[in-house]
Amino acid sequence: MGQIEILRGFPAGVEGFSRTLRILTPDLYERDRSARFGVLYMHDGQNVLAHPESATYPSWSANIALERLMAEGRIGRWMIVAVDHSGPGRFEDYSPWPEPRAGVSGRGETYARFLLHELKPWVDARYRTEVGPQGTAAMGASLGGLVSLYLGWRYPDVVGRVGGVSPSVMWCEGALFRNWTAHTRKWSRIYLDVGTEEYQVLHGVEMDYLAQTRAFYEHLGSLGYADWELRLWVEPGAHHHERDWERRLPEALAWLLA
Secondary structure (H helix, E strand, O other): OOEEEEEEEEEEOOOOEEEEEEEEEOHHHHHOOOOOEEEEEEOOHHHOOOOOOOOOOOOOOHHHHHHHHHHOOOOOOEEEEEEOOOHHHHHHHOOOOOEHHHOEOOOHHHHHHHHHHHHHHHHHHHOOEOOOHHHEEEEEEOHHHHHHHHHHHHOOOOOOEEEEEOOOOOHHHHHHHHHOOOOOOOOOEEEEEEEOOOEEEEOOEEEEHHHHHHHHHHHHHHOOOOOOOEEEEEEOOOOOOHHHHHHHHHHHHHHHOO
C-alpha cells in the first residue's frame, strides 16, 4: 500500500487562511521512479481516504480503490491530493456563485484559484506528475461535485477529467446550467452519478439530486458531449451518504481515469 502524508497549515494565500492536505502516493510511485503520475484532486479531503485520521464516519476509501485499479491494470498511474474543506465554511468553499436562498455568498472561484494557481504548481514541482488536462482530475460529492464540474467548465485547459458524484447542480439557483452553454472544445471526460433515493431540503433549498443530475446529463449531451466524454450512473436504492459513494467509487474511477 502507498504512502499517505497529511500536511496541516498549508497556506492558501489567495483565500487568506490555511488548509489541510492529504496526499496519497501509491505503491507504484516508489517502485517505478521513472514514471509520471496523473493527479486526482478530491474535495472534502477528511472523508476521502481510509486512514486513522480520516473522519469518524465512513470514508470513500479512495486509496484502496485507486491502488486496486492500478494493480489490475484498469487505470494508468495516478496519485491523490485530497483537500479538507474549511470547517464551517464548506458551503462557501464549494459554491461558485451565490445561493441567496440559503444566504451563501459563495467563494468557489477563490477556492478554484487556490487549487489551480497555488496548490497545483506546488504539487507539480514536488512530485513526478503529468501536468496536462488528461493528467489532471477533480472529483467530489454533493457540493464537492458541483465545484468539480465548475472547474471542468471554467478551466478546461487545466482540468480534463471531472467527477461529479451526487452533484448539487441545482445549488446557486442552477447557475451551472445557465453558464455552461457550449462544449468547451477541449479534451474532456465527465462522470456523473446519483442514487434513486437522494432528496433533501437543505437550508430551504429543494435538492432533488436524481432529477437534477439527469437533467444536467441531458443538458451536456445537448451541447455535443459524446458518449466517450460523458457518463451517467444511476444506482437504485442509493442515498446521499459516504457509504454509497464508497461503493460506487471503484467503477467511477475505472471510467474517469481510463
